[in-house]
Every structure is written in structure tokens, then in C-alpha cells.
Amino acid sequence: MPKILIVDDTAFMRLSIKTMLENNGFEIVGEADNGKTAIKKYLETQPDVVTMDITMPEMSGIEALSAIRQYDPKAKVVIVSAMGQEDLVKKAIISGAISFIVKPFKEEDIVKTIKQIAEM
């Protein structure tokens, strides 16, 4: 089972993504609610894919993304963004995010995306 790390500052989103992914054959190995914890958890759990919320307090998703990519250039990070954040998403792509998904999303969208990325 591919291992997933979920990063989002709201418990609701973390629970939503966790529920959707666990129902579809993924193993959630960790959760984080800010960028700093995300990096720590990445090192601890060595997941296959990371879902990363782009707007979080303390340390933003993009900074965490860059740090993770620095540590592991093969890290696969998928950005979770809201509508209207094109600029941030573009920055994320430049910083090494592999792709992104836009809220609100359906279960099948995120499942297919994570699956595809895990298999890359």
C-alpha cells in the first residue's frame, strides 16, 4: 500500500482526505498541520506521496515543499489548493511540486491523482 503524508492546517480537510484515501487502498502514515511539522513528519515516515495544503500559518506549504525537496529530490508532493491561487500553485510547481488538485474535489479525483503519482 502506498504510504501517504497529509498536510493541512484544518482538521476537517485532513480527515476528509484521510477518509477518501484510506477507503481506496492507501496507508496514511502521518498528518501535519503546519509546514514545520510537515518536514519533521516527512523525515520520520518517509511517505511515497505527500498532500500539501498551500496556505498554512507559520510556515507555508511552498517553503515546506522546498525543504522536503531539498532533503529528498525524489519526493512527490501534490499541492492542495483553493480556486484563485494560480500564482501560488505556479510557484509550487517551480519549487518542485509534482502536480496539484483544486478544492473542492471529488473522491475519485484525488484517488486517481494520488494513484497515478504513486506509480510514477
Added chain:
Amino acid sequence: MSNQYSNEPMLEMYIFETSQLLEQLEQAIIASEKSSSYSQEAINEIFRFMHTIKGSSAMMLFNEISALAHAIEDLFYFLREQKPKTVDYEILSDLVLEGVDFIKVEIEKIKNGDEVNGEAALLIDKIKEFLSLLKTENACVAELKRPEPTKNQQYYIAVEKKSGQLSKSIYKATVFFKEGCEMENIRAYTIIHNLVEFTQELFYIPENISENDESIIWIRENGFQILFKTDKSYEEMHEFFMKTIFLKELILEQLENDDEFEKFRVPKKIIIENSEVKMPKVSAQLSKDNVVKETTTTSNQSMISVNVEKLDKLMDLVGEMVIAEAMVTQNPEIEHLELENFQKAARQLHKITGELQDMVMAIRMVPLSTTFLKMHRIMRDMCKKLGKEVQLEVIGEETEVDKNIIEHISDPLMHLIRNSIDHGIEENEERLEKGKEKAGTVTLEAKNAGSDVLVIIKDDGKGLNKEKILQKAKENGLLEKNENEMTDKEIYALILLPGFSTKESITEFSGRGVGMDVVAKNLAVVGGTVSVESIADRGTTITLKIPLTLAIIDGMNIKVGHSRYTIPIITIKESFRPKEGECFKDPDGNEMIMVRGNCYPILRLHEHYRVHTDIQRFEEGILIMVEQDEKALCLFADELLGQQQVVVKALPNYIKNTKKIRGVAGCTLLGDGSISLILDVGGFSNSYAM
């Protein structure tokens, strides 16, 4: 909460989080309003809250809520970015609070399983209008687009690589993305970002994929077209494109020549851009900070939110354990045995269960601050509507009460605060005439008093009018006693009766006469009481007395014939065996006794409950003097059995629904397995006491 949704953890989480956010939002707005300015911090906070609510509501398909949150988010985005100088903060606060109220109402509907059918369109329009007004008044330089577009990039030409030119293959790719994947322009950008490494002469349509809507629509209709040259084979390129996330369709053609490239190759407009591909400066900075090292943990206390149902179950279990403990240590089989070691172990067990009990109680205790905070909002709304100036002073909000109780206090408190402002505090002019300060003060205080918590609502308004109250009571036939014999306290207590109101006209907030008695009822549910004090022109003070713990009390077991009863220890003043002839009868035939100069009525429990007992004479039994709410009486029983910690269990419904039994607060199991009824001293006092 409706049980229907207890299987839906996501919905519960949504309700919980959103409710919390709304509360924080309200506080932020009211605080900003008070200081007549919205700090950058507050604006950021409010923006983030609305952003989160927008996102989660959309995920749960609550689209009206999401749209409303979006409108407010846009408004605060503008405030954050443009920092306009001319803003009517009062209207802003009103608008946002209106939005908060809308969402609150919808959340209630969700909680109760009702249809979530509120329409936010009107409010959204108001908010958008306000935003346009802000924009015109503050003459924004450019139409603020979200997000800011990056430089217009017309063409992109890769840095020429050294390898031989002639072996390059030429391709044309057209990519269609899946419907609903959103931000197709950025997805297109991602492809280009990944292509540049191994391609030369890369062109694409549409060109401005960093712009917003237009390129997205073009891509949706015509697909994203890319022309490029590369060393890679067809299969390799096909594999590359097929990896695109949210790919719907790919058309990949290998071209004979690069004629199609001609239309892109216009010499004068060539811009050689390298910066797009470089890794951003962010990473360079971070390597300095070396974030990969262990970061210090946050200084917040670690908190965990627990489902109240679980806590209730825990309470029940602890209660059962206390009973079970009694059944072991007070088992009749070992009653007469001398078991030293056993007793030692029993004491240890008792100590531990006691600690466990205390801990569980403590967990359920919640400070009153959240409830008190809500009162600020009510204050504000009422003051605005009635045009009065009132300050709210809060003392002792850190005082804790059981979680159950908090829910029953909220509504009564709101009503009492409304009363104070509506009835109590006079209009500004009137106050000044009386020599008072223009702004009225309502003080909300909470403190511990023995095993109760006192919540006091005090205002410095005009006080209660005794004559009017007596008048109204007489009119409605509510007077039980002769008015001359009533103390002030008793007169004021009349307002707690149903149907009572001395207000001439009914306002939106009060005057319907259903308020105070509902307050008293709500309090009674949790075992609390209301008392009223007032001084004409100085103000009114209402005191709510609430017991700290409902479920486990220290009780004294007593015997009456074959029946067992338990009296809450805190109500017992003393117990004694009267001497022959000490008791007498008063003119009405009621039995009484004098103790240290005071007269107390006697209640024969065996008569009251019609239980047979051999002990009929006072000198053979025992008199227990009990007191509650300043009313005292003596209970006559056969003998005292001993003190015990007792778990109060409510009487079963089939009894409660059949007949209201006065004087019984509940029941419990004794150590020998028999049932004991817990006496409610207050229930006796009302009918018998002085």
C-alpha cells in the same frame, strides 16, 4: 446533536470546526469594533477563517455557506492587500456579523438534521456592493486581480544546447484536460516546466498561460498545443505526456519539418527568458536556516478535544465503580468480620476510586469564559437596537462548571442580560438626571461558594418596582400569601412565576412573560436556583446558584422501617435524639421542636412515605436537622446507618412520568445491594418549612 449524524465523523468534524471558527470570528470582530480599527493581524485572521470555512463548506457541498464565505473572503482580501484609508468600519462589522449569523443558523439546521435551505444571495450582494464602494472611494489604481499576473511572456526559446541539431525529431502535441480539474493554465504550465529540460524551440498556444480566465477557456475548448524539438523518440514522448495528471486526451504527431514553427519565429519579438526555470530563491534561504534539523516544539499546552459522549460514559462507569466498591467493602457477608488486611486494602481502593472520581469530574469541568464571551455579542446587539450605552464587566470567568451545566446556563444568562439592558438600565438622559454615569454597567460574575457555583448578574439600573410586581401578581391571582407578610425577597421572587411581566408593551426581546420562569426551570433541571435582589434606582442583582457536581454526593444513610433513605450530607446541620417531652404541637397540629431558641417543624418520614416502623416515639428514633435555601426542618427516622459516597441515579422514567414524587431527588444502590431513595430536602422545605 442529532444522533442521525453520529455515524458521520466528517460532518461532525465540519460542524465542530466551523462552530469554533465562527466563535473566534465573532470575538475578533467585536474586539476590532471596540477599538474602532481593524488591525492588519485581525484582517489576516478574519481572511483566513473565511477562507477555511469556504473550503470545508464547498467540500461538504454546502454551497450557500461557501459562496457567502467567499464573498467575505474577497472583501478582506481587498482590505489586506490595498489597505484602504476610507472604510466605514461599523457597516463592515455589521455585514460580517450578519454573515456569521447566517452561517450559524445553517449549522444549527445541519446539527438538527433539517434541510439546509438558507439563501445568502441578498447578503452576498450587499457585501459585493460594499466592496465596490470601497474600491471607488479608495480609487484603486488597477482592477485588483487575484492573483497578480506575472510578466506577460510571449515566447519562450530554450537555451541552445550543444548537441547536433539535425537528429532532432519534431513533434506537435495537443493536450485536453479532464473536465472540472480546474486551473488548466497552470496544468499547461506544469507540462512546459517539465518539457524544457529536453526540448529546444518550444512554442505553445495559448501563449499567456499565466493569465487567468481567458487562456483557461481556450485550453478547455481547443486543447493545449505544444510544438517542440527533442532527441527523444515518439514512444518516450508519448509516455511523458501520458503521465500528465488529469489528462483526458492526447494527440501526439511527429512532424516532417518545422514549417509550423515559422509563425512563431518573429525575430524582433524574441525574448530569451531564463529565470522561469531556475529554482526559486526560497530554497537558497532555507538551506541557510537548515530547517531539516529538529525544530523546537510549540509552547502551546497540548490539548485534545474529546467527544462529550465518551466523557458521559466515563462518568457513568466511575459511578458504577463507586457502587461496586461499596458492594465489596460493605458486603453484608463480611460485615461482622475483623479483617485488618482487608480493611487496609479497602481503604487503599477507596482512596484510588476517590482520586479517579475527582479526575473525571475535573475533566468535565469547563470554564465559564466561553459562555460569558457570547454575552458580549448580545450586549452589542441590544445596545445598538435600543440605543442605550452599556458596559459589560466580567469577573471570574475562569470559574469552572460541569460541561452539562454550561449548556443549561447559556440561555438563562442571555435572557437575564437582555432583561438588564431592556428593563433595568435607563436611557442615557434619565441616568444623567439621576446623577448616574451615562453608560450603564452590567456585571457578570462567577465564583465558587462551597459546593456550588454562583453566577451573579448585576446591573446599576432602576431596580424592580415592588408595588407594580404586587399589583401584577394580584391581577393574575398569583399571590399565595398575604402581601403584608411577604419579605422583599419573596416579592421579587414573584417575577419567576409563569406569565409574569410588568412591562407595558412587548418588545422584540422581552415583555412576553415567558422569560423568568423559563430561566428558573432551566436552572432547576441542573439542580440550581434563582434568587432576586433589588434596590430602587440603584439596580437589580440576580444570583444563580448551581451545584458543582450532580452525580456523586456524600450522603448519610438512614433507616425507616425496612426502607432506606439517603440524605445529602451538605444539607445536614445536626442530628440528635430528643428527650421525652421536648417536642410539642403548634396551634395547627403540626409537630415542632425548639432548638437553641429556634422553632423547627418535624417531618415524620414514616408518615410521609407511609412506611411501617416500630419506632414511633421521638425518644426512640433520631431527629436530623436539615436545611436548604435557608429553610430548615427536622426529619424523624429510626436510626442513622452511616456515611457513604453515593452515586445519584435518576428515578426511572416510568415513575417520573406517572407521578411527581416530592422530596425524592433520585435513588442509589447501597453496599448490601438494597436501594435507597435520595431525599431532596428542598422539596420538603417548600411545604413544611418556616
